Amino acid sequence: MDYFLQQLINSLGWGSLNALMAAGYTMTFGIIGLVNFAHGEVMMVGALTAFWVMVFLQLPFWLGCLAALLGSIVVGLLIERIAFKPLRGAGMISLFITSLAASFGIRTLFIMLFTDRVKPFPVPDFLKGVLLLGNLILFKKTILIVLLTLFFCGLVIYFVKYTKTGAAMRAMSYDPEIAGTMGVPTERIIVVVFAMASFLAGLAAIFWGIKFGSVRCSMGVIMVVNAFIASVLGGIGNVSGAIVAGYIIGIGETLFVAYLPDHLVGLRPLFVWIVLFVLLIFKPSGLFRPNIK
Amino acid sequence: MGYSKFFIVIPGLAFIFYLLDQFLPNFWMTLLLLFGINTILAVSLNLTNGWANLFSLGHGGIMLVGGYAAAFLTLPVSFKRDLLDLALPSFMVNMQAPFLPALLAGGLLGAAFGTVLALPAMRLKGLYFLLATLGFNFITITIVENLPQITNGPMGLRQFPAHTNIWWVWSIAILLIYLCFRLRKSFFGRALIVMGQDQDLAEHLGINLLKYKVYAFGLSCFFTAMGGILWIHLILNLYPKVFGIHLVFNVVTMIVIGGLGSISGAIIGAAIITGFVEILSPIEEGFSFFGLFEVPRLLGLTTLMLSAALITILILRPAGIMGRKEFDRSSIRRILGALRLKTKE
Amino acid sequence: MSNESLLQLDTVSSGYGKKTIIREVSLDVPAGKIVTLLGANGVGKTTTLRTITGQIAPFAGRLLFQGRDISGLKPHSIAGLGVGYSPEGRRIFGNLTAYENLLVVANRIKSKKIFRENLQWVYTLFPRLGERSHQLSDTMSGGEQQMLAIGRALVSKPMLLLLDEPSLGLAPMVVKQIAETLVEINQAGVSILLVEQNAKMALQISHYAYVMDNGQVIQHGSCEELLQDKSIADIYLGIR
Numbered sequence: 001m002d003y004f005l006q007q008l009i010n011s012l013g014w015g016s017l018n019a020l021m022a023a024g025y026t027m028t029f030g031i032i033g034l035v036n037f038a039h040g041e042v043m044m045v046g047a048l049t050a051f052w053v054m055v056f057l058q059l060p061f062w063l064g065c066l067a068a069l070l071g072s073i074v075v076g077l078l079i080e081r082i083a084f085k086p087l088r089g090a091g092m093i094s095l096f097i098t099s100l101a102a103s104f105g106i107r108t109l110f111i112m113l114f115t116d117r118v119k120p121f122p123v124p125d126f127l128k129g130v131l132l133l134g135n136l137i138l139f140k141k142t143i144l145i146v147l148l149t150l151f152f153c154g155l156v157i158y159f160v161k162y163t164k165t166g167a168a169m170r171a172m173s174y175d176p177e178i179a180g181t182m183g184v185p186t187e188r189i190i191v192v193v194f195a196m197a198s199f200l201a202g203l204a205a206i207f208w209g210i211k212f213g214s215v216r217c218s219m220g221v222i223m224v225v226n227a228f229i230a231s232v233l234g235g236i237g238n239v240s241g242a243i244v245a246g247y248i249i250g251i252g253e254t255l256f257v258a259y260l261p262d263h264l265v266g267l268r269p270l271f272v273w274i275v276l277f278v279l280l281i282f283k284p285s286g287l288f289r290p291n292i293k
Numbered sequence: 294m295g296y297s298k299f300f301i302v303i304p305g306l307a308f309i310f311y312l313l314d315q316f317l318p319n320f321w322m323t324l325l326l327l328f329g330i331n332t333i334l335a336v337s338l339n340l341t342n343g344w345a346n347l348f349s350l351g352h353g354g355i356m357l358v359g360g361y362a363a364a365f366l367t368l369p370v371s372f373k374r375d376l377l378d379l380a381l382p383s384f385m386v387n388m389q390a391p392f393l394p395a396l397l398a399g400g401l402l403g404a405a406f407g408t409v410l411a412l413p414a415m416r417l418k419g420l421y422f423l424l425a426t427l428g429f430n431f432i433t434i435t436i437v438e439n440l441p442q443i444t445n446g447p448m449g450l451r452q453f454p455a456h457t458n459i460w461w462v463w464s465i466a467i468l469l470i471y472l473c474f475r476l477r478k479s480f481f482g483r484a485l486i487v488m489g490q491d492q493d494l495a496e497h498l499g500i501n502l503l504k505y506k507v508y509a510f511g512l513s514c515f516f517t518a519m520g521g522i523l524w525i526h527l528i529l530n531l532y533p534k535v536f537g538i539h540l541v542f543n544v545v546t547m548i549v550i551g552g553l554g555s556i557s558g559a560i561i562g563a564a565i566i567t568g569f570v571e572i573l574s575p576i577e578e579g580f581s582f583f584g585l586f587e588v589p590r591l592l593g594l595t596t597l598m599l600s601a602a603l604i605t606i607l608i609l610r611p612a613g614i615m616g617r618k619e620f621d622r623s624s625i626r627r628i629l630g631a632l633r634l635k636t637k638e
Numbered sequence: 639m640s641n642e643s644l645l646q647l648d649t650v651s652s653g654y655g656k657k658t659i660i661r662e663v664s665l666d667v668p669a670g671k672i673v674t675l676l677g678a679n680g681v682g683k684t685t686t687l688r689t690i691t692g693q694i695a696p697f698a699g700r701l702l703f704q705g706r707d708i709s710g711l712k713p714h715s716i717a718g719l720g721v722g723y724s725p726e727g728r729r730i731f732g733n734l735t736a737y738e739n740l741l742v743v744a745n746r747i748k749s750k751k752i753f754r755e756n757l758q759w760v761y762t763l764f765p766r767l768g769e770r771s772h773q774l775s776d777t778m779s780g781g782e783q784q785m786l787a788i789g790r791a792l793v794s795k796p797m798l799l800l801l802d803e804p805s806l807g808l809a810p811m812v813v814k815q816i817a818e819t820l821v822e823i824n825q826a827g828v829s830i831l832l833v834e835q836n837a838k839m840a841l842q843i844s845h846y847a848y849v850m851d852n853g854q855v856i857q858h859g860s861c862e863e864l865l866q867d868k869s870i871a872d873i874y875l876g877i878r
Contacts, residue, residue: 105597184714185714
């Protein structure tokens with residue numbers, strides 16, 4: 001029992017990362033029908049920016065975090081402008097292939113610049129250390145990650161649910177053409193959505209660094225698959241659904257690995273795909289109400 | 294006409310193969326073989342991704358499965374028995390089969406896997422089909438890497454006999470191209486293309502969607518698996534990781550650049566990408582420019598350029614070079630006609 | 639016709655891709671009037687409206703709104719000039735509540751106070767929307783959805799209201815109710831361009847009418863004139 005509870009606690013950090021990525025992913029998925037394989041690269045660029053600022057330039061931690069958020073937002077908007085905007089209205093498959101190409105291109109570029117070696121991510125002292133709850137160990141950094149994730153997710157949910165821009169976002173997911181004729185500045189809303197999604201990816205990058213103490217150029221690949229499957233699980237375009245689904249996927253994956261025999265731990269990546277196949281067969285619309293037609 | 298033309302074409306091709314085999318320098322031969330293998334991969338992928346609009350990213354997994362099946366047959370006994378400790382049936386360990394049965398066995402296993410994958414995935418439309426096949430690719434590689442008793446895990450296999458030569462590669466490639474051109478004029482091919490453009494219409498026309506989808510997928514996977522086997526017996530090693538999404542992405546790039554749905558487009562795309570990769574790979578390794586300065590190693594340059602090329606094509610010319618058109622007798626006639634007009638002026 | 643025309647189409651041709659659907663359509667919506675565009679199914683009425691709202695760009699001709707050429711503007715800019723649009727088949731945002739459907743339009747209203755006033759006005763026009771404001775619009779009845787579609791077009795207080803087949807698939811009672819509300823909306827100063835197959839209802843409330851066939855305007859005149867013209871009334875309007 002203790003083992004189960006301990007694994008559950010450990011999985012919360014990974015669940016938070018998945019939730020942040022899935023929330024951003026589902027927004028762009030809903031609004032322009034984009035399965036964005038490059039979303040993982042948005043996070044990776046944020047993480048590498050932070051690494052560069054903190055390790056190369058020797059600047060303090062909080063500047064590194066700021067740089068991660070900025071880096072993610074800039075690269076997210078750049079991808080949107082260069083690769084996706086010219087293809088507005090093209091089919092989902094063209095958009096997906098474009099995002100795949102963007103993802104490979106960016107990752108390769110960064111591997112050429114920085115190599116794919118694991119890079120240290122300096123974590124300040126106040127985040128180190130643990131709390132003991134009976135037999136259970138609780139990392140301080142996990143608490144911070146979970147609390148901040150819930151806070152920012154709450155903000156995003158409030159924004160999407162209660163503001164007029166949020167309503168416009170959901171309207172565009174449902175019917176972008178009519179949303180335009182109702183006076184919604186569609187292109188501007190798309191930019192806002194990409195900025196928000198990239199901001200969340202930047203947060204995920206920082207939390208990844210804090211959680212694992214290191215970052216690398218190929219970190220985006222695992223993340224983007226999880227985020228995508230979480231966004232299908234949560235109902236496409238449904239932000240709160242994606243956050244819940246992100247936690248489900250993150251926690252489920254950790255527990256899956258925890259109960260695998262040691263020599264089969266390599267099967268870890270199978271978990272999300274199994275979730276996807278079960279979902280596609282039994283409930284393709286996801287657990288919660290999708291925001292698309 | 295009838296079949297008499299084959300009596301001219303086949304010996305003619307054989308003679309050309311013979312000449313090339315004898316006199317082509319090594320570098321160009323490798324290039325020609327790679328071009329042939331890429332043609333097989335691209336033209337067979339075009340069957341599903343271009344014609345039937347079943348956009349698959351799972352063909353890497355198919356190549357991997359076919360490749361292993363063939364490998365167990367063609368690897369030297371000494372390597373299988375002494376260096377590896379695989380949980381294979383003993384008759385398999387103690388024999389070394391010639392190339393043709395290995396090719397066919399691998400191809401059939403690939404087709405079988407493709408069909409089994411396709412059956413449940415057929416219920417899914419467009420994007421979801423694509424993601425299911427992508428999942429298949431990830432899953433196959435993960436499982437293969439985690440079954441070291443059978444597959445030797447991520448270490449892969451080595452010591453392949455160098456079976457691949459121009460005879461195998463281009464016979465299969467030309468057979469596939471010929472088959473596809475014939476299919477295009479047949480009921481089967483037309484049914485596939487109609488289905489790819491408008492499923493509902495195809496259903497109203499009385500086309501059995503499931504049957505045709507499965508046939509298309511099986512045929513495509515059969516040739517893709519053979520392409521994979523040829524490739525393995527050219528580069529002489531087999532690492533599961535190589536068959537990931539990157540490889541499929543390269544083939545997809547070929548058919549998108551050439552024009553989705555066009556056989557000639559797929560061949561042109563294969564030619565362009567093969568050339569592109571071979572020109573860039575020496576640059577990737579770094580070289581010295583006339584002793585004046587050193588160009589550093591730029592591993593990944595190929596991927597970078599391919600990505601940029603693909604995005605550019607998708608934006609500027611989404612239909613690719615050929616669109617859905619073919620380069621056949623009528624287009625040759627058209628070009629000749631246009632030339633004649635020009636010379637008259 | 640009156641000199642102060644609000645919307646003017648001057649020999650506009652338009653269509654999808656390379657296919658021309660409407661050819662050299664000219665029509666005029668004077669300020670403060672209700673104008674009807676009649677015609678059978680598939681003659682280009684909806685294409686005309688989609689051209690006005692900017693969803694498709696015209697191939698040729700001029701689109702003037704308050705004397706300003708609006709051809710080639712983005713749909714949201716055209717909406718911003720004061721054009722409200724209730725599309726064919728209603729096309730409400732089914733994933734939003736009734737209130738949120740109206741809130742979407744608030745993206746082009748600067749002040750919260752004005753939005754609240756407009757919202758109040760829409761709720762007085764269609765009290766049902768006020769009662770159902772927090773219901774998911776997908777689950778509302780056809781008539782309520784149509785009211786919502788019109789309300790959504792009105793919540794920005796547009797100068798011109800474009801209505802595409804508001805009577806489609808609705809019970810006669812509801813059609814009558816909507817027709818009465820349209821008159822009320824017009825009296826509040828909103829000009830209306832109404833596209834209809836239900837000629838009877840449309841001619842009752844309109845000041846002027848155009849008849850389309852095969853992508854072209856074949857006849858126009860005041861409603862009385864059109865009803866007098868036996869051939870038109872028989873063939874195109876289905877009224878005796």
